[in-house]
Amino acid sequence: QSVLTQPPSVSAAPGQKVTISCSGSSSNIGNHYVNWYQQLPGTAPKLLISDSNNRPSGIPDRFSGSKSGTSATLGIAGLQTGDEADYYCATWDGSLSAVVFGGGTKLTVL
Amino acid sequence: QVHLQESGPGLVKPSETLSLTCTVSNGSMTNFYWSWIRQPAGKGLEWIGRYYASGSANYNPSLRSRITLSMDTSNNQFSLRLSSVTAADTGIYYCARELGYSGRVDYWGQGTLVTVSS
Numbered sequence: 437q438s439v440l441t442q443p444p445s446v447s448a449a450p451g452q453k454v455t456i457s458c459s460g461s462s463s464n465i466g467n468h469y470v471n472w473y474q475q476l477p478g479t480a481p482k483l484l485i486s487d488s489n490n491r492p493s494g495i496p497d498r499f500s501g502s503k504s505g506t507s508a509t510l511g512i513a514g515l516q517t518g519d520e521a522d523y524y525c526a527t528w529d530g531s532l533s534a535v536v537f538g539g540g541t542k543l544t545v546l
Numbered sequence: 547q548v549h550l551q552e553s554g555p556g557l558v559k560p561s562e563t564l565s566l567t568c569t570v571s572n573g574s575m576t577n578f579y580w581s582w583i584r585q586p587a588g589k590g591l592e593w594i595g596r597y598y599a600s601g602s603a604n605y606n607p608s609l610r611s612r613i614t615l616s617m618d619t620s621n622n623q624f625s626l627r628l629s630s631v632t633a634a635d636t637g638i639y640y641c642a643r644e645l646g647y648s649g650r651v652d653y654w655g656q657g658t659l660v661t662v663s664s
Contacts, residue, residue, distance in 0.1 A: 438590065469648040473591075480640055480654040481591065487648060524591055526649030534606050535581075535593040535649040 439464060440525055440538035447544040453513040456541045458525030460506050464536055468528040470508035472501055475522045475540075484523070485510060515545050548573035550641050550655035558635075558662050564628040568641030568655060571622065575599055579644040580617060580624040581651065586637035596644055597624055631662045 441459040448454040458470060469488045473481035483492050485501035488508060500511040508527075512519055525538040554566035568580070581596035595605040597615040605613050614627040628635060639660055643653040 469650070471648060471650045473651075475591075480657050481651070482654070483650070483652055486650050486652075492652070522590075526591075526593075526651075528647040528649055532607055533604050535596075535604075535644070537591045537593060537649070540590040 438539040439529060439532070439536040440527065442523075442525060442538035442541045444539070445542045445544065447546055448515055449546050450515050450517060452515050453511060454515060454543065456510040456512075456523050456525075456543070458508045458510070458538050460508075460527065460536075462506060463531035464506075464527045464529040465503065465508055466506040467530060470501070470503050470525055470527045472499075472508075472510045473524045473526065474519075475524065477521070481524065512543070517545050519543060520545050548643060548653045550643065550653055552639060552641050552655045552658040554658065554660070556659055556661060558631055558660060559664050560632055560662055561630055564631050564635060564660055564662070565625065566639055566641070566658065566660070567623050567625045569621075569623050570643075573643075573653075575617065575619045575622055575624070579604075579646075581642045581644040582615070582626045583640045583642055583651070583654075584635075584637045585640070585657075586634075589637075593649075594626065594628075594639075633662050636660065636662045 472485035475481040488503040489501045549571045579596040582594040617624040638657040641655040642651045
């Protein structure tokens with residue numbers, strides 16, 4: 437059972453937009469930035485969104501992040517088949533003094 | 547571009563100690579946290595812990611009693627030792643560079659598969 441809760445899977449058609457939620461508590465998301473990672477099959481995760489809503493260099497603006505209260509959301513617009521991957525949220529938990537990850541969400545582009 | 551590379555045995559016997567080393571190239575080890583993250587086959591990411599050059603460390607509470615983290619800045623390496631392993635410790639182990647207190651990991655190693663089996 438992960439500290440951060442994500443939906444196990446989401447799906448949408450090419451060109452559409454999808455959102456992935458990440459729910460936590462005041463000890464983690466409520467008081468710390470959230471980061472999002474994309475993990476393509478067989479590869480290491482890659483930082484997709486940093487500090488809740490910033491895109492690292494090289495990340496297309498189709499990817500966006502937001503945070504409100506104890507929840508965060510990853511948005512992916514203009515879906516492409518190459519976006520099929522697992523997506524994880526992560527943040528610091530002040531009560532645990534540890535980084536916590538969400539359980540991951542598998543994106544299928546139909 | 548910072549590069550991280552894990553190394554260590556791919557097979558460890560139950561009850562023994564898993565030992566991995568991460569070699570960092572093209573970057574300084576100071577002013578960053580150096581982390582270990584693992585992923586059982588077909589499952590999600592689990593943060594193991596991190597070490598700072600000053601000697602401070604943070605640990606996953608569920609693994610803390612079994613973890614030893616260390617760093618050798620002269621050789622640009624950091625290491626993980628996980629004691630009393632069981633089959634549940636089987637998975638891909640990633641070393642990574644972490645920033646601050648937000649779960650922000652900007653560089654990852656390619657990962658190394660460790661199997662716990664007799």
